[in-house]
Amino acid sequence: MLKPLNPLLHSELRLAVMSILLGVESADFVYIRTETGATAGNLSVQLDKLQRAGYITIEKGFNGKMPRTTCSMTDLGREAMREYVEALKEYIGGAR
Amino acid sequence: MLKPLNPLLHSELRLAVMSILLGVESADFVYIRTETGATAGNLSVQLDKLQRAGYITIEKGFNGKMPRTTCSMTDLGREAMREYVEALKEYIGGAR
């Protein structure tokens, strides 16, 4: 039987966020927003879910006077991605 | 910017169904149900969506006296899977 797909990661926007964060030390809200094309509201909600799961950390600070939200992936997040990709391969392995 | 993921395929159960059908000429409802572990109701709904999209064909016949529903993938379905996997790789490419 196929492995279940972590529902937290099996979401287009959350997966895109995780994908971006895999490649960098950290990324801020505005950057992630422009890279993904998501609306701010949607992104805010999905980042919160990833944080609650312990997959990313969110730090709120300031860039001069403007607020800035910076995200980065945790080890737990990295491990979850690894497992997700491994499971996913069972689903798409035949499509080559 | 990341390619969008075909929402019809980006669903655990529908993806499992497509994955199964990729490897075989055809498969019947009961087989798909046991392989995926899905409930009959859920499977019925998701098969219908795949059929409406033209990704699979569904034929209803009989096995002796018992009804039998047989599914197989269409060329359109195969092509959609190919594109989906290609898009997905952009998301998970970093996780190796």
Add this chain to the structure above:
DNA sequence: AAGATTTGGTTTATTTTATAAACTTGTTTA
């Protein structure tokens, strides 16, 4: 042979999720 159970589903209702719209707080610009 009548009733109970199983098979193979479909339909409908409920829950969850994703998404967008509206709002808030503070900043910069005209």
Add this chain to the structure above:
DNA sequence: TAAACAAGTTTATAAAATAAACCAAATCTT
């Protein structure tokens, strides 16, 4: 100083997934 903009959050709506309830016919039980 009023209007517009930036960076988000909160709340409402739309869509999706899932489960519960149901149905018809076959088979098993006594």
